Amino acid sequence: MPFQFHKLEIPDVILIQVSGQPDARGFFRETYRQAEFAAHGIPPFVQDNHSRSTRGVLRGLHYQMHPRAQGKFLIVVRGEILDVAVDIRKGSPTYARWVAQTLSPESGRMLYVPPGFAHGFCVLSESVDLVYKVTAEYAPELERGIIWNDPDIRIDWRVRDPKLSPRDLGLPLLRDADNNFVFTPH
Numbered sequence: 001m002p003f004q005f006h007k008l009e010i011p012d013v014i015l016i017q018v019s020g021q022p023d024a025r026g027f028f029r030e031t032y033r034q035a036e037f038a039a040h041g042i043p044p045f046v047q048d049n050h051s052r053s054t055r056g057v058l059r060g061l062h063y064q065m066h067p068r069a070q071g072k073f074l075i076v077v078r079g080e081i082l083d084v085a086v087d088i089r090k091g092s093p094t095y096a097r098w099v100a101q102t103l104s105p106e107s108g109r110m111l112y113v114p115p116g117f118a119h120g121f122c123v124l125s126e127s128v129d130l131v132y133k134v135t136a137e138y139a140p141e142l143e144r145g146i147i148w149n150d151p152d153i154r155i156d157w158r159v160r161d162p163k164l165s166p167r168d169l170g171l172p173l174l175r176d177a178d179n180n181f182v183f184t185p186h
Contacts, residue, residue, distance in 0.1 A: 002018055002019065002029075002030045002033070003016055003017070003018055003030075003033070003036050003037075004016070004017040004018075005040040008099045008101070009094075009097075009099050010085070010087050010094045010097060010098075010099050012087075012114050012116070012117075013085045013099050013111070013112065013113055013114070013117065014040065014041075014042065014111070014112040015101055015109060015110075015111055016073075016109070016110040016111070016112060017108055017109055017110075018030065018031060018108045018110060019108055020108065029108070031075055031110065032045075032073070032133070037073075037112075042071070042073070042112050043071060043135050044135070045073060045133035045134060045135055046134065046135060046136060046137055047133070047134045047136075047137050047138065048131065048132070048133050048134075049131070049132050049133075049134065050129065050130070050131050051128075051129070051130045051131075051132070052127065052128070052129050052130075053123045053127065053128055053130075054123060054126065054127045054128075054163075055123050055124070055125060055126050055127065056122070056123060056159055056161070056162055056163045057122070057123045057162065057163045057164075058120065058121070058122040058123075058148055058157060058159070058162035058163065058164055058168070059120055059121055059122075059165075059168065060084065060118065060119055060120015060121060060145065060148060060168065061084070061086055061118035061119065061120040061145055061146040061147075061148060061150075061171070062118060062119055062120065062143065062144070062145045063088065063115075063116075063117065063118045063119065063143075063144055063145065063146075063179075063181075064115075064136065064138070064139060064142045064143050064144070065142045065144055065178070065179070065180050065181075066115075066142075066180050066181070067142075068136040068137065068139040068142050069115035069116065069135075069136060069142075069181070070115060070134040070135055070136045070138075071112065071113065071114045071115050071134065071135035071136075072112070072113045072119055072132050072133070072134050072135075073110065073111070073112050073113075073132060073133040073134075074103065074110060074111045074112075074113070074121075074130060074131075074132045075103075075110045075130070075131045075132065076103040076104050076105060076128060076129070076130050076131075077105060077129045077130070077131055078105065078127070078128060078129040079104065079123065079124075079125035079126070079127050079128030079129060080102060080103065080104040080123075080124045080125040080128065081102070081103050081104075081121040081122060081123055081124060081125075081128050081130060082100055082101075082102055082121060082122045082124055082157060082158050082159075083100060083101050083102075083103050083111050083119075083120075083121045084098055084099070084100045084119070084120050084121065084122075084155055084157075085098060085099055085100075085111070085113040085117040085118070085119055086098040086117060086118040086119075086120075086146065086153055086155070086174075087116065087117055088116060088117060088118050088146070088174060088177070088179050088181055089116040089117075089181045089182060089183040090179070090181060090182050090183065091182055091183040092116075092183035093183075095183070096152055096153055096174060098153060098155050100155070100156075102124070104125075115135070115136075115181070116181040116183070118145065118146050118174075120148060120155075122157045122158065122159050122162055124158065124159070144177060144178050144179065145167075145168065145171040145172075145177070146171055146172065146173065146174045146177050147168075147169075147171040147172060147173055148162070148164065148168060148171070150173050150174050151173075152173065152174060152175065153174060
């Protein structure tokens, strides 16, 4: 089995570890197999996205509300990021808590962030190419976010003075954000 699935401190966020088959020419790495992901509770994906950013860029914290809430499966194909997921499900025992993982091609780490979480990342290398799959198609009217430096969440982004878009600079605090996620125990 090429994949190892590890639940993080917030168990709905899943770290996927994969190994490659290196040789003198480079390597081959399987990054997704629907049956194995489904066996670990990860739904199928309907859209792929590719993001390129430079050192110090911080994107997030973003989410898409119901009825088109998105789960995200994130793979860094070049560079390195600090990837962050914040639990925004009302009533959750881990509400407003966050988990983070450093992702790079060399680490073989990939991350699944389910619906009900705000997601963001900060670029730690000179540049990064991030490819991610989502469980629902993009719906701009349902896109929302939370300010990256919310004092109630206190994420350690590991960078000073991140580069943010005007939109991300204007996002609300979690307590003021439009959010229709409610925790339901499994």
